Amino acid sequence: MKKITLKDIGKHFGVSISTVSKAVRDSHEISTELKLKIQKYAKENNYKPNKVALSLLNKSTKTIGVVIPNILNYFFIQVLYGIEKIANEKGYNIISCISDESNEKEGKTLEVLDAGTVDGLIMSLTNDSDINKNISYLQEIASSQIPVVLFDRVSDAINCDKVIVDDYESGFKTTEYFINIGCKNIAVITPISNSNIGKLRIDGYKKALHKNGISFDEGMILNIEPKHDLDLEMSFLLNYKKIDALLCLDEITAVKVQSIVKERGYSVPGDISIIGFTNGQLSKYVTPAMTMVSQHGKYIGEMASKMLIKRIEEPDSGEPFETKVIKTSLIVRESTKKID
Amino acid sequence: MKKITLKDIGKHFGVSISTVSKAVRDSHEISTELKLKIQKYAKENNYKPNKVALSLLNKSTKTIGVVIPNILNYFFIQVLYGIEKIANEKGYNIISCISDESNEKEGKTLEVLDAGTVDGLIMSLTNDSDINKNISYLQEIASSQIPVVLFDRVSDAINCDKVIVDDYESGFKTTEYFINIGCKNIAVITPISNSNIGKLRIDGYKKALHKNGISFDEGMILNIEPKHDLDLEMSFLLNYKKIDALLCLDEITAVKVQSIVKERGYSVPGDISIIGFTNGQLSKYVTPAMTMVSQHGKYIGEMASKMLIKRIEEPDSGEPFETKVIKTSLIVRESTKKID
DNA sequence: AAAAATTTCGCAAAGCTTTTCGTAAAAGAT
DNA sequence: ATCTTTTACGAAAAGCTTTGCGAAATTTTT
Secondary structure, three states: OOOOOHHHHHHHHOOOHHHHHHHHOOOOOOOHHHHHHHHHHHHHOOOOOOHHHHHHHHOOOOEEEEEEOOOOOHHHHHHHHHHHHHHHHOOOEEEEEEOOOOHHHHHHHHHHHOOOOOOEEEEOOOOOOOOOOOHHHHHHHHHHHOOEEEEOOOOOOOOOEEEEEOHHHHHHHHHHHHHHOOOOOEEEEEOOOOOHHHHHHHHHHHHHHHHOOOOOOHHHEEEOOOOOOHHHHHHHHHHHOOOOEEEEOOHHHHHHHHHHHHHOOOOOOOOOEEEEEOOOOOOOOOOOOOEEEEOOHHHHHHHHHHHHHHHHHOOOOOOOOOEEEEOOEEEOOOOOOOOO | OOOOOHHHHHHHHOOOHHHHHHHHOOOOOOOHHHHHHHHHHHHHOOOOOOHHHHHHHHOOOOEEEEEEOOOOOHHHHHHHHHHHHHHHHOOOEEEEEEOOOOHHHHHHHHHHHOOOOOOEEEEOOOOOOOOOOOHHHHHHHHHHHOOEEEEOOOOOOOOOEEEEEOHHHHHHHHHHHHHHOOOOOEEEEEOOOOOHHHHHHHHHHHHHHHHOOOOOOHHHEEEOOOOOOHHHHHHHHHHHOOOOEEEEOOHHHHHHHHHHHHHOOOOOOOOOEEEEEOOOOOOOOOOOOOEEEEOOHHHHHHHHHHHHHHHHHOOOOOOOOOEEEEOOEEEOOOOOOOOO
């Protein structure tokens, strides 16, 4: 049997729809006798108010949209996990969309989500070169349709709540950590050179060098592209100068780089210390276990979820938009020299 | 400005709602002149038909629910990725719910999803001990409300389409692989001993032993629980008998086991060969890179998605329920001895 | 017994869209 | 000029729910 409706129940008892609705909601307007009969029948036939009808009535879907660029990235999964956890606790469902680092898919997703499907939106922008394409559209959604919370990859052009990692600070702190353990020739390997995040981390790196009297050398920054040959690129870098520290801006790169370095006969951390961003599942289990910068993905997701739901449920609070900066922490393992 | 509706546009031009609806849908019933005006205005004000109203009208939400037990498991993420890919191509959104291996949360999720929110359901059951709790409810949903596709962790009690891994066969084949490379004392380490999947893999393992004249020894099966101390348990196992092969029933266990074995001075694969289930992100990067059984998660997701959408769009096809069995493949790396 | 109060239920609107059908006006045909 | 056809729009229903209000029926009060 298909899902039963109020109308069906009404017909069964020869009463009106409103009577049934009130009966199942236990209204005092309905006689106890009739209520009991209706409630029993409703329960037996597994009646549940149709969510779609309720959404239309209440102008609220109890659903939030989440758009992430890449689902096979552990950081984003952790964020998603955090978002789902809080949303679930507060009675919201999440529609998850993967933009696959494509501006086009991101735009399409926004179109769908902007048609009344969700009460709010949590997203992280793609790194796609054509970066400005959807920004104005998203700005319009944020300003007039539904609350939006941006995380990690954000944009100044959009006026909304944001949760970001302290990328500049963590680039700085991590570099100083290298310097403190005695490293002087610190190279950076970045697969995200075109993103704002990557730039901030490198800015922090530069500042730490400067503060410690080490001159910055452009040749120490290795930009890698998905299609390039990391092995070959690493050759150039390792031959370019004597290097004693490598800062990798994501986890997979860190793991691959460590593997390449070891194969070439360097000892880690004896010859070269390595630190990577994103404390995911990989870094713990490779040999040596890697020192990583944890961005606290789950916490970021929880925070974003809370901020969004607050906006949804208190639309006219009048509170100005906020940008929460989550501090990273360094998870020290075996890929870095010990502090003297 | 809030989202604009047909009514708003109608008021602006002094025409009825139906006229506006026809105009934006480019119906021939409306004069060209009026259509042009309305269409222009609609585009300028970013009019989009309200999805919720359409859902109510069409009795179709273009949304499918996905319930997975654990989002931090790479296999499930791969499946989710595959589901999303196909769903997206066919114009569906996905609502993803995490049951967190809890029967209770699974039940709550089903309640929500069974209220007209989704057109169909893809799920993998929890391993919770109280395994039968939601089965009858799910069976009812599958039989009378919306199409359901179960994957990986399925149940015979539910009549629906299924996509499963050939667990028995792969337990068998993997064990024979060990035997072929000269291993005779093969132990199994399973964190999923209470699941049907785990049992099937072990049945396959037993059959392979039997076929090759090796007697089965219960002591060679190590059941591990999340709270137990794997290090200690491994001690017992390694002291129990001289072991030359370890079959681990999930990826994290495989990686941890290899790490423990190495620490105890065994050489991998010299002394002990190791194979793990689920070819995820970890196994490739540890040293030695591990030989793994790939379950083709993404493909399973794609398959499940296709099957479900077909059921949704052809509800009365009358085709009997199907169980697709996806064959695993062995990704041979360095943690197993070479074939002579 | 009549008036007042309470109980118990139904009607209708609102949320937004699509589509069928009806009708007035305009255009065409005879 | 009259009849037929076409054009161009509006009314209404359907999808399902909740809720305020009106009304009939019953009970209580005087």
